Amino acid sequence: MGLPDEIADFREGRGNPGRLVGEFRRATLLVPVTRDAAAAGDGAGAGDAAGGLMSAGxxxxRWFYAFTGEEALFRFARARGEDGREWxxxxxxxxxxxxxxxxxVDGPAGVAVNVADQDGSMLFPPVAGIVPDACAVDIAGGAVA
Incomplete structure (x- = not known):
């Protein structure tokens, strides 16, 4: 079973959190790179350094955008009205x-998977069991106590 199937099972109440996180960790995800400031003319997305991984606060x-395939990435581009450019x-x-x-990242960060898919998106927040303990917001010593 792949990550999209695990997400669907979890959203339908049939999933197993450990299996979902395990599949997320094993999945190869497509992470958009912000456009070079010179090529884009206006620089990167809000809060992003040009040429860095695309994210939003x-x-x-800080949520890094990640997609399970090119189709999911295309739906994201279309939702932003930017499907006419290279991603x-x-x-x-x-x-x-x-x-x-x-x-x-300076501060808490997580991963937002397939954010343009209303029924197929999933957030992997900065909590213990997903991110390293030193970055988890739910334990002492993490990014935010």
Whole structure:
């Protein structure tokens, strides 16, 4: 079973949290890269450095966008009204996002998967069991106590 199936099961109340997180960590996700400031003319998305991983801030958390396939990434581009341009991306393991990228962020960070899919999206927040303990907001010593 792949990550989209695990997300569907979880959203329908049939999922197992441990299995969902395990599948997320094993999944190869497409993570959009912000456009080069010179090529874009206006720089990167809000809060992003040009050429970095695309993310957005909400509720004091930096959310990295990640997609389970090109179709999901295209739906995101279309929802933003930007489906007419090229969307460069990196293929990254979910584990690499939370174990290597999240600790580099100044403040709490998580991963938002397939955010344009109303029934197929899932947030992986900065909590113990998903991100490294030093970055978890729900334990002492984490990004936010």
């Amino acid at each position: 909400s509720g004091g958390i 460069p991306y990196l293929a990254v393991l979910g584990a690499r996002l939370v174990d290597a990228v999240v600790p580099q």
